Amino acid sequence: MATVREGNKAALVVIDVQNDVVAQAWQRDEVVSRIASLAERARAEGVPIIYVQHHGGDMQQGSDGWQIVDEIAPRDGEAIIAKKYPDAFEETDLEGVLAKLAISHLVVTGAQTDACVRSTTHRALAEGYDMTLVADCHTTDDRGFDGVNISAGQLVVHINFCMQFVSYPDRVSGIAPHDVVSFTTPAGAQEN
Numbered sequence: 001m002a003t004v005r006e007g008n009k010a011a012l013v014v015i016d017v018q019n020d021v022v023a024q025a026w027q028r029d030e031v032v033s034r035i036a037s038l039a040e041r042a043r044a045e046g047v048p049i050i051y052v053q054h055h056g057g058d059m060q061q062g063s064d065g066w067q068i069v070d071e072i073a074p075r076d077g078e079a080i081i082a083k084k085y086p087d088a089f090e091e092t093d094l095e096g097v098l099a100k101l102a103i104s105h106l107v108v109t110g111a112q113t114d115a116c117v118r119s120t121t122h123r124a125l126a127e128g129y130d131m132t133l134v135a136d137c138h139t140t141d142d143r144g145f146d147g148v149n150i151s152a153g154q155l156v157v158h159i160n161f162c163m164q165f166v167s168y169p170d171r172v173s174g175i176a177p178h179d180v181v182s183f184t185t186p187a188g189a190q191e192n
Contacts, residue, residue, distance in 0.1 A: 003128045005104035010183040012042040015052045015088060015110025015117055015138075017072055020065030022111050025139040026152030034178045035109045035137045036072045043075075047183045048101050050079045052088045054116065086119040089127060098129070105130040105186050109137035109178075114155045125168045130186040135160045135175040 014035060022028050042049055051074045055061045061082070074080055081094045088094050098106075106124045108131060110117050117138045124131045138159070140152045163175050174187030181187070 005128045005130070007102055007104040008184060009102050010105040010107055010132075011048045011050050011098065011101060011103045012039060012183075013050050013052065013088070013106050013108045013110070013120070014039070014068075014072060015108065015120055016054045016112065017051075017069050017110050018053060018059070018065065019067050019069055020059050020063075021054065022069060022139060023065075024141050025111055026141065026156065027139055031111075031137055031139040032069055032071045034134075038107075038109065038134065038137060038178045038181065039072055042107075042183065045183055047107075048079070048103070049074070050081060050094070050097060052081045052083055052092075052094070052110065052116070052120070054083055056084045083116075086116045087123045088116065088120040089123045095127065103129070105132065105183075107132045107134060107181055107183060109134045111139050113138045113140040113152075113159050114143065115140070118159055121163065121173075122166065125166060125171055125173055128171065130172040130188075132173070132181060132187040133160065133163045133175045134178050134181055136177045 059066050079097050081092050083092045106129050108121050140155050142152050143150045160175050166173050172186040172188040176187040
């Protein structure tokens with residue numbers, strides 16, 4: 001059983017909002033703008049921001065495509081977690097950074113909805129964190145699988161829909177749009 005994180009301290013987590021990752025993403029400019037707005041609010045409220053930055057395959061560290069998009073570039077002192085797997089906890093120092101900051105609630109944004117965002121949100125809950133997925137601050141590309149085409153918009157809505165039903169003992173998870181996200185109360189707790 002996971003260690004349930006005590007306290008009520010949140011961090012904003014921005015996953016893989018990098019030039020190559022979001023180049024063709026659904027509603028790219030709108031999603032990035034909302035993440036930027038949420039990041040400014042987090043800074044104003046003293047909430048730490050943790051950036052996750054993927055590398056591997058065609059996206060090599062230091063390349064232009066690997067860079068976090070200019071609109072939300074990290075500021076001095078904000079944590080950047082390098083990762084090579086969809087799950088931002090796997091073989092990274094994310095858990096150590098969260099522990100050092102005494103974080104118990106992750107407010108998650110980023111890309112790709114159906115890969116790294118989904119993997120990281122589920123792992124966060126499994127690791128004992130409360131989790132809020134910001135419903136209008138994650139994106140992906142259109143996908144095709146087994147002869148079926150799935151639009152990026154459908155994938156975003158599907159993950160938002162599914163996150164309503166994810167539950168773990170003594171943890172809270174939920175979704176909320178960027179303009180009502182609380183850094184003090186996880187989204188799922190707001191309905192209780």
